[in-house]
Amino acid sequence: MFTVCCEAHTTKVSRNANMAKLQAGYLFPEIARRRSAHMLKYPDGQVISLGIGDTTEPIPEVITFGMAKKAHALSTLEGYSGYGAEQGEKQLRAAIASTYYGDLSLEESDIFVSDGAKSDISRLQVMFGSNVTMAVQDPSYPAYVDSSVILGQTGQFQKDVEKYRKIEYMKCNPENGFFPDLSTVSRTDIIFFCSPNNPTGNAATREQLTRLVQFAKDNGSILVYDSAYAMYISDDSPRSIFEIPGAKEVAIEVSSFSKYAGFTGVRLGWTVVPKELLYSDGFPVAKDFNRIVCTTFNGASNISQAGGLACLSPEGLEAMHKVVGFYQENTNIIMETFTSLGFSVYGGKNAPYVWVHFPGQSSWDVFSEILEKTHVVTTPGSGFGPAGDGFIRVSAFGHRGNVLEACKRFKQLYK
Amino acid sequence: MAGVCTRVTRNLNMEKLRNGYLFPEIAMRELEHMKKYPTAKVISLGIGDTTEPIPDVVTSSMANHARRLSTVEGYRGYGAEQGNKALRKAIAETLYGDLPIKDTEIFVSDGSQCDISRLQLLLGSNVTIAVQDPTFPAYIDSSVIIGQTGDFQDETGKYQNIEYMPCRPQNNFFPDLTTTATTDVIFICSPNNPTGHAASRKQLEQLVEFARANGSIIIFDSAYAAYVTDDSPRSIFEIPGAREVAIEISSFSKFAGFTGVRLGWTVVPDELLFSNGFPVIKDFNRIVCTCFNGASSVAQAGGLACLSSDGLMAVQSVVDYYKENAKILGDTFTSLGLDVYGGINAPYAWVHFPGMKSWDVFTELLEKTHIITVPGCGFGPGGEEHIRVSAFGHRECILEASRRLKSLLS
Numbered sequence: 098m099f100t101v102c103c104e105a106h107t108t109k110v111s112r113n114a115n116m117a118k119l120q121a122g123y124l125f126p127e128i129a130r131r132r133s134a135h136m137l138k139y140p141d142g143q144v145i146s147l148g149i150g151d152t153t154e155p156i157p158e159v160i161t162f163g164m165a166k167k168a169h170a171l172s173t174l175e176g177y178s179g180y181g182a183e184q185g186e187k188q189l190r191a192a193i194a195s196t197y198y199g200d201l202s203l204e205e206s207d208i209f210v211s212d213g214a215k216s217d218i219s220r221l222q223v224m225f226g227s228n229v230t231m232a233v234q235d236p237s238y239p240a241y242v243d244s245s246v247i248l249g250q251t252g253q254f255q256k257d258v259e260k261y262r263k264i265e266y267m268k269c270n271p272e273n274g275f276f277p278d279l280s281t282v283s284r285t286d287i288i289f290f291c292s293p294n295n296p297t298g299n300a301a302t303r304e305q306l307t308r309l310v311q312f313a314k315d316n317g318s319i320l321v322y323d324s325a326y327a328m329y330i331s332d333d334s335p336r337s338i339f340e341i342p343g344a345k346e347v348a349i350e351v352s353s354f355s356k357y358a359g360f361t362g363v364r365l366g367w368t369v370v371p372k373e374l375l376y377s378d379g380f381p382v383a384k385d386f387n388r389i390v391c392t393t394f395n396g397a398s399n400i401s402q403a404g405g406l407a408c409l410s411p412e413g414l415e416a417m418h419k420v421v422g423f424y425q426e427n428t429n430i431i432m433e434t435f436t437s438l439g440f441s442v443y444g445g446k447n448a449p450y451v452w453v454h455f456p457g458q459s460s461w462d463v464f465s466e467i468l469e470k471t472h473v474v475t476t477p478g479s480g481f482g483p484a485g486d487g488f489i490r491v492s493a494f495g496h497r498g499n500v501l502e503a504c505k506r507f508k509q510l511y512k
Numbered sequence: 513m514a515g516v517c518t519r520v521t522r523n524l525n526m527e528k529l530r531n532g533y534l535f536p537e538i539a540m541r542e543l544e545h546m547k548k549y550p551t552a553k554v555i556s557l558g559i560g561d562t563t564e565p566i567p568d569v570v571t572s573s574m575a576n577h578a579r580r581l582s583t584v585e586g587y588r589g590y591g592a593e594q595g596n597k598a599l600r601k602a603i604a605e606t607l608y609g610d611l612p613i614k615d616t617e618i619f620v621s622d623g624s625q626c627d628i629s630r631l632q633l634l635l636g637s638n639v640t641i642a643v644q645d646p647t648f649p650a651y652i653d654s655s656v657i658i659g660q661t662g663d664f665q666d667e668t669g670k671y672q673n674i675e676y677m678p679c680r681p682q683n684n685f686f687p688d689l690t691t692t693a694t695t696d697v698i699f700i701c702s703p704n705n706p707t708g709h710a711a712s713r714k715q716l717e718q719l720v721e722f723a724r725a726n727g728s729i730i731i732f733d734s735a736y737a738a739y740v741t742d743d744s745p746r747s748i749f750e751i752p753g754a755r756e757v758a759i760e761i762s763s764f765s766k767f768a769g770f771t772g773v774r775l776g777w778t779v780v781p782d783e784l785l786f787s788n789g790f791p792v793i794k795d796f797n798r799i800v801c802t803c804f805n806g807a808s809s810v811a812q813a814g815g816l817a818c819l820s821s822d823g824l825m826a827v828q829s830v831v832d833y834y835k836e837n838a839k840i841l842g843d844t845f846t847s848l849g850l851d852v853y854g855g856i857n858a859p860y861a862w863v864h865f866p867g868m869k870s871w872d873v874f875t876e877l878l879e880k881t882h883i884i885t886v887p888g889c890g891f892g893p894g895g896e897e898h899i900r901v902s903a904f905g906h907r908e909c910i911l912e913a914s915r916r917l918k919s920l921l922s
Contacts, residue, residue: 105783106756109727110696112786113636116795123801126593151589156581164578164810171773172571179561179771179904183536212622212774212808219803223629223657226523227637243802247633286520317519346516361589362809363581364622373515376522385526391533392653393629398622398808399772400574494589 115249118261124239124480125149131464132474139472145503147431148474150295150449150492152359154423156404157416160358163407167400181396184387185210185367189402192409193367197327197352201339207371207383209390210405212364212397214325214353215240221321221349221368222248224382224389229286232265234277236296236478236485238323241289259483268484271443271454275299279308284316290338291323293330296481296490297452298444300334306341313347319374319382320348325366328357328421329428330447345371349382356424356449357417358408365401424449427500428493434504435491438511449493452478460486471506525659528671534649534890535559542884549882555913557841558884560705560859560902562769564833566814567826570768573817574810581809591806594797595620595777599812602819603777607762611749617781617793619800620815622774622807624735624763625650631731631759631778632658634792634799639696642675644687646706646888646895648733651699669893678894681853681864685709689718694726700748701733703740706891706900707862708838708854710744716751723757729784729792730758735776738767738831740857755781759792764811766834766859768818768827775811834859837910838903844914845901848921859903862888866897873899881916 121127128148136144170176184190190205198207211217218240227249233241245251245264252262260266265285267277275297290309293300301309313320322338330336338348353366370383407413432445441454455463460477467475467489476492478485493500531537538558546554580586594600600615621627628650637659643651655661655674662672670676675695677687685707700719702711711719723730732748740746748758763776780793817823842855851864865873870887877883877899886902888895903910 105785105789106724106753107727107785107787107789108696108723108729108757109787110635110639110729112788112790112795113634113638115636116634116798119798122798126801149590153587153589155583155587158582161578161582164581165575168571168575168578168810168814171566171574171769172568173565177563177565177769179563179769180559181772213805215805216626216803219633223633224523224526225520226525227659228523229520240802247799247802249637286518313518314516317517319518319520347518359581359587359589362591362806364805364808375515375517377517377519378522379517380522385522388526388529388533389657391536392650392657393626395623395625395774396772398774398811400578400810401808404578 115247118246118251118253119243120254123243128474128476131468135468135472142472144472144474145495145499146474147492147495147503148476150356150494152356152361152494153496154359154420156359157413157420159410159412159416160404160407164400164404167403178399181399181402183391183394183396185397186399186402189406192406196409196414197337198339198369201337203339203369203371207369209368209370209386210397210402211366211368211394212401213355213366214323214351217351217366217368219244220389220393221386223393224385225287230263230265231287231289232267232282232285233289234269234291234294235266235483236269236481237289238291238295239481259479266482266484269294269297269299270484271441275443276301276305279312284318286318288313288318288320289323290320293326293334293448294444295326295448296450296476296478296485298446298448298450300330300447303335303341306335306338310338310341310344310347314343317377318347322348322350324350325353326356326448327352328417329425329449331425332447334447339369345373347374349374354405354408357421358404359420360401360404363401363404365397365405424493427495427497430500430504431491431493434507438508451491451493453489453491455487455489458487460489463489467510471503471510473503473506525657528656528661528663529653530664533653534886538884538886541878545878545882552882554882554884555905555909556884557901557905557913558886560766561904562766562771563904563906564769564830566769567823567830569820569822569826570814570817574814577810577813588809591809591812593801593804593806595807596809596812596816599816602816606819606824608747608749611747613749613779614782617779619778619780619796620807620812621776621778621804622811623765623776624733624761627761627776627778629654630799630803633803634795635697640673640675641697641699642677642692642695643699644679644701644704645676645893646679646891647699648701648705649891669889676892676894679704679707679709680894681851685853686711686715689722692722694728696728698723698728698730699733700730701735703736703858704854705736705858706860706886706888706895708856708858708860710740710742710857713745713751716745716748720748720751720754720757724753727787728757732758732760734760735763736766736858737762738828739835739859741835742857744857749779756783759784764815764818767831769830770811770814773811773814775807775815833907834903837905837907840910840914841901841903844917848918855903861901861903863899863901864897865899868897870896870898881913881920883913883916
């Protein structure tokens, strides 16, 4: 006689096949895991994090004061507010429109305030649905590809080329100046484009974006333009896709307060959907996005929005520029370090990321070696796509002391 | 407008949606009414929006957290997408007390409306759902958007491929599971929006048994658990066996007045498995890490304060205030000879107007008493002939509303 163990109950619900297509976890939790494991291994290692692009400097007081004030007001009869408009508070939408799109004839009603670009990317994908094709830069911010897989727009992952079927990958490398050769790009419904670019740091020129807009127009495609790093531009590269004539009929722009105001934890961003952007049957995309926002979302936190409004006051804008300037100085220090060590270094000028070339080497191997030998966390380029292999992304967010120390260690390792 | 169209086909699922989402529709009608009667004192018992200030102990905590973000020691960047560990622990210990819910099974969010859509993303388009009828519209609308449903049928007021489970006075506002078809997912909200009914332990035991037998996943919306007055269960996990069949979503919105602050959570037990044995929690974690970036750290600081012993007492007294409102409204309608449901375990009164169309009742009430309510059919065909009256409001507004209703309807 023997006892039989009961088997655990399984439901009869099939796992979503799209989830099964995803390879491993999302990139940045993986980096965080490796960092934690390393810290356990070397408790005295003094790990410096130039991996995940997380802001480190305190938020200027004028901004946090705005948030604290709103929080206190919620305890008063006159100041209490419940549900806000899902599209965002009127004042904030107007301030975003006038500050960033003033001369570009975009209005408050074209702006949808959110809890950040990552959520917006998924909401856009939910809106587009599974029957659209998409193109991404290679390398690119992983959320575009991963959200596409989850929505069912892609086929299986092909391990040999490290690409998902049905996604058009637009290579961006030193040879093509980090701008895709559009003559070799197949038509897709949606084109994700990030400039200044995460991870390469490259900012597209006006001429390049004009060609991109024309390409989208000729193909009847929708451009989803991620401008989260626009404030880091130091030359005259366009800060918004809407600086390009005709862009309103082809583009959506996604942006964020994360890297401008240190709002990575506070959570605030926005998406611009021009009224002129139409589906093939003439239906305005903004109407569907509005429906998505009203049904799958319930507005960004009113306290975060109060912070956003404070960011866009004259004092707030000045304060944000100062913090951005601080990170830009970090970027210069990192760029100089790698350049002086003889590396080919890209990006950095218009973005808080430095893209360092390690020709012929596996980026995960370089990542591991740097981590092991200098206790500095970076991000392996292949985490952003196959064309990222052979590169390391070094993020410039950090206390000055840590950035200087990290650079000292790089110099020792690579001298 | 004349313009250049792209060649991108509109998502067919978006085309399937009927009209606008219910609550912006109500808001629009309120605005129109206020334009028509600029001097009328409109009382809103429509959208379930909290009205009373958040207790100081909670807002001070959020203000302090915000201020600390301006200091070197206090600055925080990205938080864990699943939520702040201390908050996850506090939710597990304070709100799930003796139930074996681990902090790792709790995912903090920016509210249930977002969580519902993230769960739908997780489940994908190839699952079938069942909803109560009437029901909170987001379960249905998110299902349509994700592609789980067929077309809307005007004759029945239902989407094809959704199983609607009637909840009426006759069946004690709980689905008759003997006549319910099997679906992959079953959405149940208890205490219920809009009917106000809190399922009994027996009803939930039957539900869990039904889900186990059919291999279904229950998505249990317990956003109004704090309003339970009697011994109705506050969590699906009070029912043995629920851990292997249920996900629970909840929110600080109606609990702490956080409708604008945005904070909620979802519980996905480790034991919940897809048919191939893969843990649902692993996929939900992936969704949360890929499609979301965590709830605002300021809101989370507020959540933690709500769960301190002072905080709990303070937010509970606001909940009690709304419950008293519900009683006043319930009594008003009862005194007028109308059948009223709910109101005891939820901040909603569900009033029956036999033989009348709910939009007509809505319009008449609005025109004649300047009170906004919600027509029951907005929650599904099973809501017809009913009006949902929400109990959120300043006491004097509730009392004034009662007076106006008594004048009109007596």
